[in-house]
């Protein structure tokens with residue numbers, strides 16, 4: 001399997017393949033960039049069809065984390081990890097084994113929840129290594145990041161609505177959420193609290209029903225979600241939902257949701273721009289979870305987390321302003337802002353690698 005010549009290999013610093021046959025563990029850890037600090041990013045568990053598919057996913061996701069941390073003003077680098085397998089392989093032994101591998105990386109990568117991993121799984125990892133965040137509040141952690149990710153998406157969408165319509169006017173707006181899992185569900189709640197009209201779809205009918213029953217959302221079946229005439233299309237499932245097939249079907253004014261890598265290719269972002277659809281760059285919009293867990297490093301405090309997550313509104317506005325001034329599509333404006341911060345601050349990784357223990361997590365309990 002090609003690594004350096006993989007099309008998504010993007011000057012990654014380190015890609016680690018780990019396996020422990022005794023517990024069924026096969027995982028890849030990708031550290032994209034530690035220029036701003038240790039790489040932080042979630043652990044995804046997914047039944048990838050091939051090892052190549054898993055590698056591609058982890059390479060793309062880890063690069064996205066570098067940009068996400070950079071644009072959010074965090075002193076963190078970008079990394080991500082994937083375990084190859086179905087959720088049925090989950091066990092204490094599996095996660096603890098993974099934790100021991102993480103400990104071996106000495107803090108260059110720190111993990112957290114992602115698709116198919118939850119606080120309980122991260123707690124198993126935490127028994128083997130301190131390099132895990134998103135742990136239970138009882139241990140000084142921040143818990144489930146999804147409500148904060150949803151909050152951040154909500155703040156960022158306010159900026160997008162204001163840009164498009166002059167004001168947010170939530171009650172007059174309509175939204176189509178693709179995927180009402182952890183984040184999509186909380187986003188639906190926030191939107192319905194503002195009396196917005198919310199359509200939902202999910203491959204899991206129980207999740208759709210939950211959003212219908214609890215918040216009065218309207219169910220849409222399957223891919224019909226792309227054809228809806230709504231103000232905002234919010235991809236909150238997996239990546240690449242904006243692709244050459246779905247793009248011509250969209251009748252929305254704004255695309256913005258929690259999913260990572262919403263654009264199948266950057267060109268899809270440029271095409272949205274040409275069609276007059278405002279794209280709210282995914283890694284800036286969905287940074288709420290990262291901003292929240294990152295606070296565990298300095299000592300978690302809920303109110304501070306909420307304030308910092310609210311700053312996503314300003315970050316999104318800044319991207320829109322920069323895009324307009326430079327005549328760029330928003331995806332490219334976001335990349336440039338993130339790259340400017342990386343270039344301005346220069347390499348920090350040498351500094352922290354020189355120390356035996358590169359950094360320390362302050363797990364206080366006071367802030368909850």
Ligand code: NAD
Pocket residue numbers: 114115116145146147149178179180181182183184201202203204207236237238239258259260286287289290
């Ligand atoms: P999740 O697994 O809880 O939710 C995803 C939902 O999408 C599930 O209900 C699933 O059934 C549904 N889904 C999958 N494929 C679908 C399809 N083709 N059509 C419709 N629905 C589909 O995951 P989550 O934690 O809510 O994360 C959602 C997305 O947001 C992911 O891309 C994740 O990487 C990203 N994200 C999550 C967080 C977080 O805090 N959880 C933070 C940043 C980014």
